[in-house]
Amino acid sequence: MASEKSDRVVCKAGQRIFHEGEAGDRAYLVVSGQLEVSKSMDGGETTVLALIGRGEIVGEMALINNAPRTATVRATTDSELLIVSPESFQRKLSAMEPVTQHLIKKFVNIIRDQNIELSRLRKVVR
């Protein structure tokens, strides 16, 4: 996708970071540049959902479950990204004090449970 050295990714304007439907195995923090989050709609057209700048994170659901990416992310300018892998997230978690650790794990579980319930309800509504 782009040149990758250790935990950083350098990408050119227009390059794709990840594509909707792909398996996700990491999140990205924008160190510099700008990313565009887009999604293909039922009619086939593509809608831009958000622009992500310095200090913001994309793809964080990969740290929570193994569900496919729900949107496509592309660099709109030359960008530098920091890779946040599930392993580095787990390491960060382990270094936290127990109360915080528990709280974060609980949040992750809440997101996972809500996601399952959302999928269920969306199927009923559809």
Added chain:
Amino acid sequence: MASEKSDRVVCKAGQRIFHEGEAGDRAYLVVSGQLEVSKSMDGGETTVLALIGRGEIVGEMALINNAPRTATVRATTDSELLIVSPESFQRKLSAMEPVTQHLIKKFVNIIRDQNIELSRLRKVVR
């Protein structure tokens, strides 16, 4: 509710920690003892959803939004709880490194957004 000194609550078996529908302004970590999470059902009866032991957290949604408590929590044995206030959660957050801080804030926002979407869908399904 129970005797409270600084950030700890000591409660007797049977005492209520919080009640479904009440405004929530804090979470609790179980230091010792056991809590029971219950919910009143449509028919009027009460269902026990979970038992919460040492090292586990209840009421964490109060750290995320101001929605009323969704369940009732009661001590099943004499228990000691550590209060986690939104302020102490914010202080813990501020002490984290920026990547972790961003990630946690993002998780909190995801839970908030999913909650709104869940409420919307549940109204449609009902």
